[in-house]
Amino acid sequence: MDRYSVTMTNETRPVSRRERLRAQTLQEIEDESFAIIDAEGVQALSIAALARSMAMSAPAVYRYFPSRDALVAHLVTLSYRQLAAAMSQAVEGSRKAPRTRVRLVVTAYRDWALRYRRRYGMLFGERAGDLPSEVTTRTPLDQAMALLVDLLVAVQDSAPAGGASGDRTLDGQLRLWARSQERPDIAPSVARAAILIWTRVHGIVSLELTGVFDHQTLEAQRLIDLEIDNAIRFLGPTGA
Amino acid sequence: MDRYSVTMTNETRPVSRRERLRAQTLQEIEDESFAIIDAEGVQALSIAALARSMAMSAPAVYRYFPSRDALVAHLVTLSYRQLAAAMSQAVEGSRKAPRTRVRLVVTAYRDWALRYRRRYGMLFGERAGDLPSEVTTRTPLDQAMALLVDLLVAVQDSAPAGGASGDRTLDGQLRLWARSQERPDIAPSVARAAILIWTRVHGIVSLELTGVFDHQTLEAQRLIDLEIDNAIRFLGPTGA
DNA sequence: ATCACTCAGTTAATGGTCGTAACTATGCAC
């Protein structure tokens, strides 16, 4: 699945010195890479620059990653995991109302994007050489989506269900999507709300990051709050 | 404003041979650049590769653009203009209902993004060295927004106005935005709908381009239609 | 018609990048 990830060695196997050093170097590569990316963007992450910052010769990096693209791909999957983790932690153990927790999750998403804007751009923007989107984007983000879906189910339970979309075909596709998530139980209305929240928030955050709102006096958070309201209202009764 | 743009010479000034050749070469640079970008992405656009495809020496390009970044910046503004033009043309002279025309404009946006996906990524994704977002993104896209706003005003005129957002501060910011667009007449509800449509569609299209929906059985166009409905419904009565 | 100037284009060179090849030296298993 992910050839380059650090495999958790829970077994108290006698971790050899070599393995330890290798893991340590790998960690340093990841840390330095993210430092460079956060400071100057992915395009500034070159094998040479990375090696230089580690006081290492450039070819040595190839012992860890077969190419610059492979390194970037690895960093992308790490970032996805990190983003998903940030969203999970935002509601972990929270006893607030489901609707509030939706806001927490979404805000965590935005905060992560703002805090690590270069990484967010790396995930959803650049994709220089069109990375293997397959494995990369699937699992970790699906996990975050599952989280959102659960919250929305809870929201719906606490309010009279309903809300027709008016597009039977779309509902069918949403059912398929639910099945592809191995959650055939979730209703189209919930799936619809989850997807709409994601696309809406991504749209706002993405434009916020490109600076579209900078010159305008719009606060993205207000737009997001409004959009969450809209999406959830969709879940409840039938309309407003 | 834009040092590199071709200035329309409507005056029947005796266009010198030199000027004609220069304009011609500039045109060829733009065309070849877009060809390379469309085929392999911006990251593959190198001065060297461009010059090679024109059977020209690389340093010669510097007679036209002081750096690779300047070239890319120029291509970005051209692309913005092209996108805005595509949106305008989609409804030019259309006698359909305003609501239908909104759909036409938005669909033109998506179609352009799908047809020139690399360029769209260049506009809203990559932005490698954080280009001068100031001049770049302002005028041409504002024009497209103005178009959308006009259509939404028409929509609102044909339906009972109203629709409170519940966020007075946001409404105030929207009023400021309207004034910054030099259109102080547009109501917050209209501005809100315009911005929401833009962010929503951008979010969907952007995720569609990164391939998030590929493995899922969702058609982006259906999501977009749904979102337009939602945004417009917002304009009308008060809720559903 | 020619002279001087401008400027599009050239070759040559610097210093950066990715990536490969060939080598050295260390850790580890026996």
Next chain:
DNA sequence: GTGCATAGTTACGACCATTAACTGAGTGAT
């Protein structure tokens, strides 16, 4: 200790951006 696997090295080739120095064609004034 001997031998293998491997993390690291230096040396290299191919590409890139950009500058410097030069060539030659277009242009405008005499």
